[in-house]
Amino acid sequence: MDLILWRHAEAEPGDVGLPDLQRALTSKGIKQAKRMGQWLDSQLPENCRILASPAVRTVQTAEGLGRKYKTHAALVPGAEAEAVLQAANWPAGKETVVIVGHQPTLGQVAALLLTGQVLDWEMKKASAWWFVQRDPEEPVLLKAVMSADLVVK
Template sequence: MDLILWRHAEAEPGHEGLPDLERALTPKGVKQARRMGKWLDSQLPENCRILASPAVRTVQTAEGLGRKYKTHAELVPGAAPEAILQAANWPAANQTVVIVGHQPTLGQVAALLLTGEPLDFEMKKAAAWWFVQRDAEDPASLYLKAVMAADLVVK
């Protein structure tokens, strides 16, 4: 199974009166989402499943991919790393899954996959971390295929 963790792009700061889930991308964030979305689109199989947090900033990031996606209530800010893996059906899914979510949870998911502990790994805005587990029954078949930052994608 392939699992891509994609952190939302740059969002406007939170402030009094603006619920966290309603924070939108900045103009820079929109560009980051489009740039990373274009790169991901060129790499992903056609039949991949894309799940996004219902937060406005993650939905806008997912839209940068230009493919159909579904929002998933379990992917909200502060979700447990295990909830992310469960939503993706890791490692048993029979298709590639892209999760568009939040920090620190996505960094904790990456750490959990790589170390067995939900440590606070830093995941930059709009970055994508691509994991592959060749055999769902063999944790030793897990590897990190790619880490891509939005500023490294050719414009």
């Protein structure tokens, strides 16, 4: 199974008086989402499943991919790493899954996949981490880490 963790792009600060789930992307964030979305679209198989947190900023980030996606309540800010893996059906799923979510949860999922422990690893805004596990007897592999800043325009 392939699992891509995609952190939402740059969003409005949390102190602007909006409820957290209503915070939108900044103009820079919209550009980041489109750049990373174009890169992901060129790499992903046609039949992948895309799940996003219901927060406005993650929905806007997912829209940068230009594919159909579904929001999933288990991906809200502050979600448990295990809940994210369950939503993705990791590692039993057969299809590639893209999760568009939040820190610190996505960093914790990455750490859990690679170390077996929930640790607070940092993921840069708009970055994507691509994990692969073909055989449950084999270790999880980190296939790629890509930042929106590295995508060629």
